[in-house]
Amino acid sequence: MAILVVGSVAFDSIETPHGKRAKILGGAATHFALAASYFTDVRVIAVVGEDFLPEHEAVFTKRKIDTRGIERAAGKTFHWTGAYAGTLAEAQTLGTDLNVFEKFEPKIPTAYEDSEYLFLANIDPVLQARVRSHMKNVRMVCGDTMNYWIKDHTENLKKVLRELDVLLINDTEARMLSGETNAVLAANKVLALGPKSLVVKHGEYGATAFFGERSFAGGPAPRPFRAPALPLAEVVDPTGAGDSFAGGFYGYLASQPELTPTVFRKAMFYGGVMGSFAVERFGTERLQAVTRAEIDARFELFREISHLDHAAV
């Protein structure tokens, strides 16, 4: 069933120990949409400038992603410049040119209104809330955010959190949002803010899902679930790993008839799988070209590296 994602479509200029790229296609909605497109239909709401060319749009349409909600505005596309060093765990932002994104007003095409799954990528929580209230009848809402909104737009963000089925954030964001350093206490406080479930991403260490009483229909909250990440000898570009995780996670969920604890766990694995592909090349290169067979093989690899009873050799 179709996922509607609202977020950034951007150009990224990136430097990592493996090289550098100028103004390649990026943005949270882009990585998310590409990753999710291997599982279900995806529709994008974003704004781009005049420098967004047919070759960029083709990246989406080749994956059958619906781009009717990508608005063209006068000016330039959002441009992020960043660098990674050391363990590549964290990006150093060197420049953020919001350009047309500064005045982004999400417009929802009529053709998108029957979307059953909504993903609120990392944008101003005021806009997240607006899209969410327009899409009243969705079956599920997941979302992301970042330190900037947590720190300076807390009250707006809290309104969004109350509406979420699943919030996907990283360790630092969970600590910042909760004011707790302990991961379990942090998760409990975040869940108390409203999301039914919480996925905390740990970068190269995988991700942990925390569940509340309302995570699944008719049952107490299951234990947390820890999904591994794949140990990779070469991380070329970590940009978009978290958004690709979210795309694999939510794409798989949306492809399933029902949300059960087992479906949620598998979704965590598919999230890790898509994140692991994303970082193998610069930008969206790998996510454009991966195959479903490769995805399923890597899912099995994730099982193999984490399960006691898997055929070991």
Added chain:
Amino acid sequence: MAILVVGSVAFDSIETPHGKRAKILGGAATHFALAASYFTDVRVIAVVGEDFLPEHEAVFTKRKIDTRGIERAAGKTFHWTGAYAGTLAEAQTLGTDLNVFEKFEPKIPTAYEDSEYLFLANIDPVLQARVRSHMKNVRMVCGDTMNYWIKDHTENLKKVLRELDVLLINDTEARMLSGETNAVLAANKVLALGPKSLVVKHGEYGATAFFGERSFAGGPAPRPFRAPALPLAEVVDPTGAGDSFAGGFYGYLASQPELTPTVFRKAMFYGGVMGSFAVERFGTERLQAVTRAEIDARFELFREISHLDHAAV
């Protein structure tokens, strides 16, 4: 089958956000021995001072740990003072009084010479090598080390690494020993130094095992294996978590008739289990009192939080 462990028996003075304790029983060999004692016979080689009282020895003997190799020397027992803050990921060392440990010369009682499993806890690699060469006929040798030996005693340490079946270290130590920031490249370089297998501990994120060609008889190197850690709402005292991991890991290995990939994986889980108990109370308090039934229940919990197909609620 019996494990011989050589390492420190010490007193620790510890401050954490949950309180403080002065001169409680600690030391790598102590935590290791207690954790391993739930799986197999354990014999300790260490040196203590005149302040090591019958009540301290009773902590070992109550768990049927053989203390004949704990030598009494004139002077005081090794005393470590440390504090933890924030995420409790790393201790701040406030004092290291080596005392009788400074002139530690491991002496191996005749009764220990038939030990089939040897654990070289974190001590001077010269001493590790000496014990190892005395115990020529052991079936398996595992060991630990720390930044101090990696940095300033590299050549001595390398001699020990060549003799190891399994080296257990943490992320920082793996990076320091290899000079690589990427976890897979670091593991490959460490394996090239000699250990047949490598276990890298990630603190609250669990641990990863990396295997070489010689990890298991008759087969290529299996993929890495990622064991989870248990998300804990309360970490009272992280001191000894890594040594307890090693004790659970190696204790389980030594209790099994054969080293197979599945046995290794389960050992990783038992390592995590014992580490998770260790940090629930100050010092060795929890490891003195845990039961085998609690250990096995927690093993199942580790499976539940990491396996796709486990009964989820």
